[in-house]
Amino acid sequence: MPINYYIFLSVALFSIGIIGVLTRRNAIIIFMCIELMLNAVNLLLVAFSKMHHLKAFATDVATKVGTEAQLFVFFIMVVAAAEVTVGLAIIVMMYRNIHSVDINFLNRLKH
Amino acid sequence: MNKFVFLIPLLPLIGFLINGLGRNFLSRTAVILIGCGALIASFVLSLLLFKEVSAPGFTTQIINLFDFINAGGLDIKFAFQVDQLSVLFLLIITGIGSLIHIYSSAYMHEETIPHYARYFAYLNLFVFSMLLLVLGANFVVMFIGWEGVGLCSYLLIGYWFKNKDYNNAAKKAFVMNRIGDLGFLLAIFWMLSQYGTISYAELFPKVGTASPYVITCITMLLFVGAMGKSAQIPLYTWLPDAMAGPTPVSALIHAATMVTAGIYMIARSNAMFTLAPHTQNVIAIIGIATALLSATIALKQNDIKKVLAYSTVSQLGLMFMALGVGAYTAGVFHVMTHAFFKALLFLCAGSVIHAMHHEQDIRKMGGLRIKLPLTHITFLIGCIAISGIPPFAGFFSKDEILTAALEKSPVYYVLGVLVSLMTAFYMFRLYFLTFAGSFRGTHEQEHHVHESPAAMTWPLVILAVCSIIGGWVGIPSVFVADAHLLGKFLAPVVASQEMEKPAVHLSHEMELGLMAMVLGLIILVVFIASKMFRKSEITENTETGLSGFLANKWYVDELYDVIIVKPLNALSSFFSRIIDNRIIDGFVNGVGKAVQFSGRQLRLLQSGQVGSYILIMVISIILFFIFQLYWKF
Amino acid sequence: MFAAFDNFPALLIWLPLLGGILSFTIGKEGKARMISLISSFLSLGVVVASYFLSNSNYLELNAVSYVWMPQIGAGFGFVLDGLTRLLCLLTAIAFPIVFLVTAKDQYKRSHAFFGLMLLTQTGLMGVFMATDALVFYFFWELALIPVYFLSSIWGGEKRIRATFKFFIYTFVGSLLLLIGILYVYMNTSDQSFSIVSFYNNTKLTSGEQHWLFLLFFVAFAIKMPVFPFHTWQPEAYEQAPTPVTMILSGVMVKMGLFGLIRWLLPIFPLAMKDYQQGLIIMITVGMIYASLVAIYQDNIKRLIAYSSIAHIGLMAVGILALKNVSMQGAVLQMFNHGINIIALWIAAELVERQTGITKISALGGIAQRAPKLAMFLVLSAMANIALPLTNGFVGEFMIFNGLYQYSPWITAVAGISIILSAVYTLNMIKNVFYGETVAATASFTDISRLHVWVFIGITIIIFVLGVYPTPVLNVIHQTADIILNRFN
Structure with missing residues (x-):
């Protein structure tokens, strides 16, 4: 499969994520959109990694070229997991305090 | 003797330290003993030194004490130079200084002891600075004394520091002196960069190596310094204001010694000034202009000390004219005689002021000749001496200056004579208003007028004697050939100033004739003054027109x-x-x-x-x- | 162990630092005061001992260096050469004087006050002794920061504004200095902050030298301060507590001058030559300007501040003239000026403490009530206006002499400041000390015995250096020789 497909898919996912983050007010949905963007990046990383590796594999069977990108993916997944724990905790606290997860209530940052 | 030269300035310094630090502990007698004792001891040492210097075969001696500044190519020694000129000034300073110290001990007796001690401490410090000034073997040591006397003058003018006006006068004196000092300082730097040395002994022999332009500039800067210290136009206005200080201070500092520092400096560096004819002209012109200006102002002053102050400025102007026409010996000679009679006049004025309980306005005096007989006689002697009537001291020195001026240019001569006539006029005006006629003050004042104590009158007598005979060391050759002792004494340090072609060549007959003419005019002036002022009543009229202009001192202060x-x-x-x-x-x-x-x-x-x-x-x-x-x- | 005792630079850093920390932690006023006094006197002892026990070659002997950050070429390097020794002596004299003078004063949280003062001393000593640019910068800031706290906690009414301005002003200078230091560092041949590498920075082009010179110069000029970088000074001096003002004007402003001598001229000789004339003219104009402004001031502290600007300007000119005599004169004068201005501050402080007034026109007649104070003030004022036989004269004479070799005209203009300094100083004396007493001074009492002794000590320094400056000149002449050699 040509790489273009992967790229288009992940760009689409990323854009959905961005638009979601920009337009929605519900903190949980924003959170999910962030995850979506992260996964779009993951997808792209895996795809490029695979392509890169295949190219090198054609000449050298034992090559490890391109596999590093997959490490990044795991890394991102770990960070995303950490983020989920912290982020969800914040959202829960937020809900407990103001009984809402609408981020427009959270305009106290300027004070 | 060389080994003890440093004691001459050191003794007054020690006196200053003891009196200054111990002012709360010392008794009045101790203060007097220390203050006067230090000076008298210096005077005795100076006499011994004089004996040595006047012995035949004496050569200039330089005493190095220590390295003052030795850095980066600059090598300035703290050194003294003993020669005829410095010894002469030493004698004047310590001699008259001692008399004034003794006089002060009585004059200032109203002060409380701490202030009394402070006064003597300042006086001693002043003498110390002045001695440094004349003893220094280079311009930096001279400058140290030069600023030192300025400081002491400041401290003594503002001695009664509660009075705002006195403080302003003190400040004015210091600042004006500093303006001059800047000129002096720049001259020192210029000499350093031009000749690489500022010690007299090394510098003067190679003065000629610089271009005439440089020499002219250096001497002009030196003269700026002298202007400040010796109260010449345009920096003279501090001296009359300086009369705010105690009267003995006016006598010592503002008449007899400090103000002559400028004369000393120029006489000391005569080797340099001789090579700068332009500067000499400037000095002569400024000198005679100052003499004229202040003489005219003195005509209309009513404060006994102010008259004397302007007369001092005027006499200083004459001395500068002498220096300007190259008659260094005459200038120094006049310094000496002037020191005698001006100190005398000031001390007499002090005696009068003391008797009158600090009244200084001569319009409120009169008739004091009966109450103050000794002061009267000595004051009269002073007046005669300053007016230039033979055989009193002033005649000889003034005549020598006038003769030298005539040889240079008749204009100087005519103006100089004019100044002499005005001097005679205002001095006798002062004399008649103070001592002749009848008393014009209040009855209470009249009741209290009394002759001063012995400690004040003895210095008057001594100075009066000096004012009579002091001129005899410089008898001109028209009277007795080869009798100018001072001229001979100073010859080694004052380069021979024979002008190549005098503008007017004087025969002896002509010189005598002119002398007689001037004398006649002076006597005439004295006569007029006696007619005008020998009366009891003074009509109080507001001064207008020219006389108002003079009474207000030409409005120079305002300008x-x-x-x-x-x-x-x-x-x-x-x-x-x-x-x-x-x-x-x-x-x-x-x-x-x-x-x-x-x-x-x-x-x-x-x-x-x-x-x-x-x-x-x-x-x-x-x-x-x-x-x-x-x-x- | 014994070796540590003749390790003078290290002692001079550690003594005040330990004293400061102790005084901080001990928390009791009496003890903190005692510790600060002892520590400052010990420092003085060390400096005096170093004068007799080691020689003073420029950047040579008695240098110590500890490994600090070898990866980036920075080491803890100190030296106690002639130039440094004189300035350390000044620092070491200034602090005991300040502590003695204020011995009877109460400060809230005084342990912190003394701790910060001693920290400042550490910073000053470090600045003067550092042989490593990074260490120099470190101590440069270390000297600044405690002063900020001292002024903003213990200062006068408008202290926040004044100290903030002071801090921002000097900090901008410091940052410029840091940029400059880093740039030179990157261009040293061996990637080192050591002063020797800085001196041998052959890689820098002339153009680079020029802008680097300006960075360094602005930092130092703000610190001195010279016209037109001076406006923090009058306010800071007015608002800071007087002990801090004494240190600021007596010692800290010398950091700028010291910086010129050690960290500017030798590093950028090419640029120096080009900027010389412009800078000298600028500073000379500034001297006259500051003197004139001083005449107008009606506040003792501001008057002294402007007088200081004029005098510092003269020293700066003396250094920039690149003449041997004037450089030695400037170094000597740095010391003298420190002593003289501290004496003036003491007098101002004593007047303010009794009357609560610093306004000149509201005072008068103190000489009647306090003859001793008046005597000492006149004396230190005379030293400040460089009367002969006081220390000020020797220094200024040498500076003017060197300046004259550079340019007679500039000397003549700079000389006007001598006259003006007499004007404003005498005005101050006249209005504050002479005349009749006024309500505020009617019950003025004379100074205590302790202050008399302090003043006597200062007086002795003033006259000894004024009459016989040779011992000091012997110590510093080599500095001038070596630095000026770089210009030949």
């Missing part, structure tokens, strides 16, 4: 106020309020304000809406990508 003091204050205020506070600080604070302002504006971006932050972030990222794509580094 200086308008052209210097006021603009300076305005400038200072402008700098402080506008430039410093508004412009420079305004700029600095403006930077701060700009930061605050931009912060306040940027704060509006922080709406607190998370959505808007994210939007800004996304837009920024997109912009960044675009930037990266199209901007090739």
Whole structure:
């Protein structure tokens, strides 16, 4: 499969994520959109990694070229997991305090 | 003897330290003993030194004490030079200084002991500085004394520091002196860079190696220094104001010694001034102009000390004229005789003021000859001496100056004679108003008038004797050939000043004739003065026209106020309020304000809406990508 | 162990630092005061001992260096050569004087006050002794920061504004200095902050030298301060507590001058030559300007501040003239000026403490009530206006002499400041000390015995250096020789 497909898919996912983050007010949905963007990046990383590796594999069977990108993916997944724990905790606290997860209530940052 | 030269200035310094530090512990007698004792001891040492110097075969001696500044090619020794000129000044300073110290011990007796001790400490410090000034073997040591006497003058003029006017007078004296000092300092630097040395012994032999332009400039700068110290136009106005100090101080500092420092300096560096004819002309012109100006002012003053002060300025002008026409010996000679009779006059004035309980206005005096017989006689002697009537001291020195002036240019001579006539006039005006006629003060004052104690009158007598015979060391050759002892004494240090072709060549007959003519005129003037002022009543009339102009001292103080003091204050205020506070600080604070302002504006971006932050972030990222794509580094 | 005792630079850093920390932690006023006094006197002892026990070659002997950050070429290097020794002596004299003078004063949280003062001393000593640019910068800031706290906690009414301005002003200078130091560092041949590498920075082009020179110069000029970088000074002096003002004007402003001598001229000789004339003219104009502004001031503290600007300007000119005599004169004068101005501050402080007034026109007649104070003030004022036989004269004479070799005209203009300094100083004496007493001074009492002794000590320094400056000149002449050699 040509790489273009992967790229288009992940760009689409990323854009959905961005638009979601920009337009929605519900903190949980924003959170999910962030995850979506992260996964779009993951997808792209895996795809490029695979392509890169295949190219090198054609000449050298034992090559490890391109596999590093997959490490990044795991890394991102770990960070995303950490983020989920912290982020969800914040959202829960937020809900407990103001009984809402609408981020427009959270305009106290300027004070 | 060489080994003890340092004691001559050191003794007054020790006196200063003991009196100054112990003023709360010492008794009055101890203060007097220390103050006067130090000076008298210096005087005795100076006499011994004089004996040595006047012995035949004496050569200039330099005594190195220690390295003062020795750094970076600069090698200045703290050294003394003993020669005929310095010894002569030593004698004048310590001799008259001792008399004035003794006189002061009685004059200042009303002061409480700490102030009394302070007074003597200042006097001793002054003598110390003056001795440094004349003993120094280079210009820096001279400068040390030079500024030192300025300081002492400041301290003594402002001695009664409760009085604002006195303080202002003291400040004026110091500042004007400093203006002159700057000239002196620049001259020192110039000499250092031109000749690489400022010690007299090394410098004077190679004066001629510099170009005439350089010599003229250096001597002009030196003369600026002398102007300040010796009260010449345009820096003379401090001296009359300096009369705010105690009268003995006026006698010592502002008549007999400090103000002659300028004369000493020029006489000392005569080798240099001789090579600078332009400077000499300037000195002569400024000297005679000062003499004339202050003589005219003295005509209309009513304060006994002010008259004497302007007369001092006038006499100093004459001395400068002498220096300007190259008659260094005559200038120094006049310094000496002037020191005698001016100290005498001032001390007499002090005696009068003392008797009159600090009344200084001669319009309120009169008839004091009966109450103050000794003061009267000695004052009269002083007046005769300063007016130049033979055989009193003033005649010889003044005549020598006039003769030298005539040889240079008749104009100087005529003006000099005019000054002499005015001098005779105002001095006898002063004499008649004070001592002749009948008393014009209050009855209470009249009741209290009394002759001064012995400690005050003895110095008067001694000075009076000196004022009579002091001139006999310089008898001109028209009377007795080869009798100018002072001239012979000073010959080794004063380069021979024979002019190549005098403007007017004087025969002896002509010289005698002129002398007689001047003498006749002076006697005539004295006669007129006696007619005018030998009366009991003084009509109080406001001074108008020319006499008002003279009584107000040509409005020079006011002129200086308008052209210097006021603009300076305005400038200072402008700098402080506008430039410093508004412009420079305004700029600095403006930077701060700009930061605050931009912060306040940027704060509006922080709406607190998370959505808007994210939007800004996304837009920024997109912009960044675009930037990266199209901007090739 | 014994070796540590003749390790003078290290002692001079550690003594005040330990004293400061102790005084901080001990928390009791009496003890903190005692510790600060002892520590400052010990420092003085060390400096005096170093004068007799080691020689004073420029940047040579008695240098110590500890490994600090070898990866980036920075080491803890100190030296106690002639130039440094004189300035350390000044620092070491200034602090005991300040502590003695204020011995009877109460400060809230005084342990912190003394601790910060001693920290400042550490910073000053470090600045003067550092042979490593990074260490120099470190101590440069270390000297600044405690002063900020001292002024903003213990200062006068408008202290926040004044100290903030002071801090921002000097900090901007410091940052410029840091940029400059880093740039030179990157261009040293061996990637080192050591002063020797800085001196041998042959890689820098003339253009680079020029802008680097300006960075360094602005930092130092703000610190001195010279016109037109001076406007922080009058406010800071007015608002800071007087002990701090004494240190600021007596010692800290010398950091700028010291910086010129050690960290500017030898590093950028090419640029120096080009900027010389402009800078000298600028500073000379500034001297006259500051003197004129001083005449207008009606506040003792501001007057002394502007007088200090004028005098510092003269020293700066003496250094920039690149003449041997004037450089030695400037170094000597740095010391003298420190002593003289501290004496003036003491007098101003004693007047203010009794009357609560610093306004000149509201005072008068103190000489009647306090003859001793008046005597000492006149004396230190005379030293400040460089009367012969006081220390000020020797220094200024040498500076003017060197300046004259550079340019007679500029000397003549700069000389006007001598006259003006007499004007404003005598005005101050006249209005504050002479005349009749006024309400505020009617019950003025004379100074205590302790202050008399302090003043006597200062007087001795003033006259000894004024009459016989040779011992000091012997110590510093080599500095001038070596630095000026770089210009030949």
